[in-house]
Amino acid sequence: MRVMTQLAMVMNLDKCIGCHTCSVTCKQVWTNRAGTEYVWFNNVETRPGQGYPRRYEDQDRWKGGWETDRRGRLRLRAGGRFKKLATIFANPLMPNIRDYYEPWTYDYDTLFTAPEQEHTPVARPRSLISGRPMKVEWSANWDDDLAGDPSPDPVLQSVSEQVKLEFEKTFMFFLPRICEHCLNPSCVASCPSGALYKRSEDGIVLVDQDRCRGWRMCVTGCPYKKVYFNHRTGKAEKCTFCFPRVEVGIPTICAETCVGRLRYIGPVLYDADRVAGAAAVPDERDLVEAQKSVLLDPEDPAVQEAARESGVRDDWLEACRRSPVHKLIFEYGVALPLHPEYRTMPMVWYIPPLSPVVDALGRTGHDGEDAGNLFGAIDALRIPVDYLAGLFTAGDPAPVREVLRKLAAMRSHMREVNLGRVPDPAVSASVGMTPPLIESMYRLLAIAEYGDRYVIPLADPDQGPGSEELNTGCGLDFAGGPGMDGPFGEASGRPRPVAVENFHALRHRQDTDELGEPPGRRPARRVNLLNWDGKGLPEGLFPPRSRSRDDS
Amino acid sequence: MNTLLWVVLPYVVLAIFVFGHLWRYRYDQFGWTTRSSELYERRLLRIGSPLFHVGILFVLLGHVAGLVVPQRWTQWLGVSETGYHWAAIVLGTLAGVCTLGGLALLIYRRRTVGPVFMATTRNDKLMYLLLAVTLLLGLGTTVISNVLGEYDYRRTVSPWFRSIFLLHPEGDLMAGAPPTFHLHVLAAFALFAVWPFTRLVHMLTAPLGYLTRPYIVYRSRAGAPGDPARARPPAADARRGF
Ligand code: SF4
Ligand code: SF4
Numbered sequence: 001m002r003v004m005t006q007l008a009m010v011m012n013l014d015k016c017i018g019c020h021t022c023s024v025t026c027k028q029v030w031t032n033r034a035g036t037e038y039v040w041f042n043n044v045e046t047r048p049g050q051g052y053p054r055r056y057e058d059q060d061r062w063k064g065g066w067e068t069d070r071r072g073r074l075r076l077r078a079g080g081r082f083k084k085l086a087t088i089f090a091n092p093l094m095p096n097i098r099d100y101y102e103p104w105t106y107d108y109d110t111l112f113t114a115p116e117q118e119h120t121p122v123a124r125p126r127s128l129i130s131g132r133p134m135k136v137e138w139s140a141n142w143d144d145d146l147a148g149d150p151s152p153d154p155v156l157q158s159v160s161e162q163v164k165l166e167f168e169k170t171f172m173f174f175l176p177r178i179c180e181h182c183l184n185p186s187c188v189a190s191c192p193s194g195a196l197y198k199r200s201e202d203g204i205v206l207v208d209q210d211r212c213r214g215w216r217m218c219v220t221g222c223p224y225k226k227v228y229f230n231h232r233t234g235k236a237e238k239c240t241f242c243f244p245r246v247e248v249g250i251p252t253i254c255a256e257t258c259v260g261r262l263r264y265i266g267p268v269l270y271d272a273d274r275v276a277g278a279a280a281v282p283d284e285r286d287l288v289e290a291q292k293s294v295l296l297d298p299e300d301p302a303v304q305e306a307a308r309e310s311g312v313r314d315d316w317l318e319a320c321r322r323s324p325v326h327k328l329i330f331e332y333g334v335a336l337p338l339h340p341e342y343r344t345m346p347m348v349w350y351i352p353p354l355s356p357v358v359d360a361l362g363r364t365g366h367d368g369e370d371a372g373n374l375f376g377a378i379d380a381l382r383i384p385v386d387y388l389a390g391l392f393t394a395g396d397p398a399p400v401r402e403v404l405r406k407l408a409a410m411r412s413h414m415r416e417v418n419l420g421r422v423p424d425p426a427v428s429a430s431v432g433m434t435p436p437l438i439e440s441m442y443r444l445l446a447i448a449e450y451g452d453r454y455v456i457p458l459a460d461p462d463q464g465p466g467s468e469e470l471n472t473g474c475g476l477d478f479a480g481g482p483g484m485d486g487p488f489g490e491a492s493g494r495p496r497p498v499a500v501e502n503f504h505a506l507r508h509r510q511d512t513d514e515l516g517e518p519p520g521r522r523p524a525r526r527v528n529l530l531n532w533d534g535k536g537l538p539e540g541l542f543p544p545r546s547r548s549r550d551d552s
Numbered sequence: 553m554n555t556l557l558w559v560v561l562p563y564v565v566l567a568i569f570v571f572g573h574l575w576r577y578r579y580d581q582f583g584w585t586t587r588s589s590e591l592y593e594r595r596l597l598r599i600g601s602p603l604f605h606v607g608i609l610f611v612l613l614g615h616v617a618g619l620v621v622p623q624r625w626t627q628w629l630g631v632s633e634t635g636y637h638w639a640a641i642v643l644g645t646l647a648g649v650c651t652l653g654g655l656a657l658l659i660y661r662r663r664t665v666g667p668v669f670m671a672t673t674r675n676d677k678l679m680y681l682l683l684a685v686t687l688l689l690g691l692g693t694t695v696i697s698n699v700l701g702e703y704d705y706r707r708t709v710s711p712w713f714r715s716i717f718l719l720h721p722e723g724d725l726m727a728g729a730p731p732t733f734h735l736h737v738l739a740a741f742a743l744f745a746v747w748p749f750t751r752l753v754h755m756l757t758a759p760l761g762y763l764t765r766p767y768i769v770y771r772s773r774a775g776a777p778g779d780p781a782r783a784r785p786p787a788a789d790a791r792r793g794f
Contacts, residue, residue: 081763088759089605090590090598097591097667129592130666189767192759197771210581213757214588231671234587234751247773272770459773 002272003296003303003310006183006203006347007246007265007456008325009255010335011176012445013353014407015262018145018174020044022254022263026178029253030240035232037103037128040140041239042254044176048153048387052140053099056225057339058154063093064223065186065342066279074280074343076189078220084192093220094229101139103128129231146172155390171356171384175391178254179226179239180338180346181205183270183294184279187238190221195236201459202267203347204241212236223342247459255454264444266323266455267316268347269296269307279343284394287340292329294345319457324444325349332433332441334403336392351445352392352400354407356384369415371427374408406431410445413438557738558723562716565741572748573756586754592667596657604654610647611690614640619713623706641698648691655684679750682743689736696732709733 026042045051059065063078078084078093106123114121127134181198185205188196195211196218198204207218207227214234218227227238242252246265250256255263271294278290296303298320307317320326328335328351335349358368361377368374378385378401385404389397409431416423417439428438444452576584590597618640626636659680662668697703712726726737747753 076767085759085762089602090594092598094590094594096594127667130670132666185768188769191769192762193757194759194761194765194769197769199773200770201773210584212585213754213759214585215759216588216590229588229591231589231591233582234585235582 001306003307004272005267008347010264010328010349012262012351015260016174025253025257035230038100039228042178047175048156049143053095173353180348183275183345187218187222190217249456251454264324266325267320284341285396316457322455341394352388371412378404554727558726559721568745589668593665596661600654600657607651619710644694686739686743693732693736
């Protein structure tokens with residue numbers, strides 16, 4: 001047994017309102033640069049829908065992830081090592097910019113420079129790729145709120161023959177996606193240079209920008225299409241799980257800013273030796289259980305012993321025991337992985353939404369909070385359940401139904417509590433739970449505090465404010481920005497350091513009422529504007545004023 | 553003059569090539585990339601790029617066979633002079649035409665596909681120019697010296713090439729070769745001199761290690777306690793790790 005720790009996330013889809021705040025804040029922090037205009041490390045898709053990049057789930061076409069060969073062994077779907085090297089000169093399976101979308105800006109300048117004229121001048125869209133005027137025809141969330149035709153959705157097509165959804169009767173929910181930081185990452189396995197790696201301490205999958213040579217095989221390898229090619233620097237980039245933030249114990253930007261407060265972050269323990277075996281189980285429908293079986297129970301003394309032997313620190317073990325992620329997967333059993341059939345063992349889990357069922361029930365005039373009605377609807381409404389199964393359980397409706405029944409039981413149980421009635425214990429018993437368990441699940445899902453939603457142990461035990469500097473690149477390192485420009489154009493050369501204490505300061509400012517700097521901190525050399533929350537003026541925000549100006 | 557061109561210059565170029573690469577590898581890992589433009593356009597690239605790359609690999613092999621392997625060795629192996637000659641002409645011309653055809657397609661693509669042209673730097677243009685000139689002259693040399701009038705470069709150019717690496721340069725051998733050879737070699741000198749400073753560096757990091765390494769790469773967080781990387785200057789692995 002080789003015990004490793006993984007920071008995992010759970011998203012409760014019932015609470016996602018599709019506001020895209022997570023995408024925008026993520027973009028501002030990580031991909032607000034030339035070369036990554038089309039890149040959304042976090043994107044929110046309307047389901048059913050095509051997704052971003054278009055129809056990325058169609059693995060017959062894109063060949064992402066793993067499959068098992070005739071002898072039951074795991075192999076990369078896009079071909080093994082020799083095939084990769086043989087096709088290295090032109091990767092046949094890489095999405096084109098049009099499969100994502102051609103990013104654009106508007107020609108705002110005409111608004112200011114247009115001469116006086118009869119008609120109002122318009123700012124025309126211009127492509128950020130070719131610089132030419134363009135017609136905007138597609139983007140990362142073009143079919144938001146079912147604005148487009150959901151019928152090209154690959155999951156919907158595989159669900160059943162009755163996919164011709166009538167538009168009014170259709171259901172809809174939002175699916176926020178980031179990189180899954182998989183236990184068995186096919187992006188890592190696809191990289192010829194070995195530039196992608198999984199960190200053994202927290203499982204975050206990263207691209208070493210110094211080692212990446214731009215072969216683009218990782219883009220093909222990832223079935224979720226969450227590795228992107230920066231077309232200016234010629235390197236692959238992907239979601240970092242905001243490692244500079246989580247290393248000092250604060251949640252990722254997407255989680256921090258989520259309006260629905262639906263994201264949970266916490267560590268889980270897993271047995272690295274069992275990953276490959278579990279990913280190779282013959283029947284796709286066993287993959288959810290196989291994936292769960294790789295995760296270890298932090299309460300088990302034998303596991304604790306093995307974890308300590310493998311070098312897991314006590315504070316991490318303690319965090320694993322408090323981890324909301326572990327609770328949602330095991331104790332309450334409501335979290336499921338996205339597309340387990342890709343066999344990458346994704347580590348961002350989802351609580352499937354009950355809302356399509358409730359909506360359908362509401363339309364029939366029935367009470368959408370009554371346990372009996374809900375249970376009946378979950379069993380009767382095939383399309384939403386099968387569709388969710390196509391997303392979360394490789395098509396097996398049973399686990400989805402079980403989760404939905406738990407959510408339905410919680411709903412009706414809590415209504416009774418809120419109305420001051422005594423809830424019927426038979427309702428919770430029918431989903432294998434007790435009233436106290438249901439109520440604690442309700443607390444975690446509905447009203448949990450910051451500290452319960454995010455249990456993130458420090459990466460470095462002796463890491464205090466100002467104790468260490470970490471080179472992480474900086475928000476000013478865009479093309480033409482002050483940080484970059486080596487002798488070979490775009491972003492070559494060495495990056496400048498950004499101080500870890502900025503993140504500590506940010507955390508301090510978040511749980512304090514005072515304005516300005518925390519006391520007793522040595523002044524920062526520079527301030528990363530992306531971390532400035534607008535409270536007060538952090539020291540170093542402006543360069544020191546020269547004396548002569550002070551005097552005048 | 554001959555000494556300058558065929559003795560001094562080769563060493564200067566060799567030095568630039570070697571130390572240029574060392575310097576760039578040391579200081580510009582981040583700029584070391586193929587800078588692929590496949591994201592913008594795939595149809596032409598899918599034909600042009602493999603054509604060019606496979607062609608140039610054969611050209612490389614041909615040069616190794618012609619320049620590095622002494623005539624004595626092939627004779628000893630029992631390869632007849634005419635057999636060798638014909639193989640060189642046929643394979644050389646084929647590889648040369650493939651490479652040039654691929655290159656022509658790629659240059660056409662660079663010029664006509666808007667986004668690809670936008671992404672072309674001055675550095676790229678110089679590199680393309682030198683590459684195209686060297687290849688054209690190379691193919692020209694093959695055709696002229698083998699087909700129009702026979703010239704046995706394996707008695708002059710090849711020994712000269714080897715003599716440079718044996719640190720006993722014999723410039724006179726090269727000085728006697730026909731002017732097409734001179735031009736081809738001079739163009740190649742220019743190409744090799746700019747090589748370390750262009751995207752051609754990606755050739756030196758052809759990922760052959762992929763064939764032997766395990767699929768999943770684990771790494772310890774740089775700077776974590778107990779990690780040898782902690783002793784290294786600031787978090788070399790974690791930096792820019794996105
Ligand atoms: S989801 Fe993330 S970790 Fe998994 S294969 Fe894709 S890029 Fe790699
Ligand atoms: S911020 Fe939260 S609620 Fe809004 S789209 Fe993102 S995940 Fe959904």
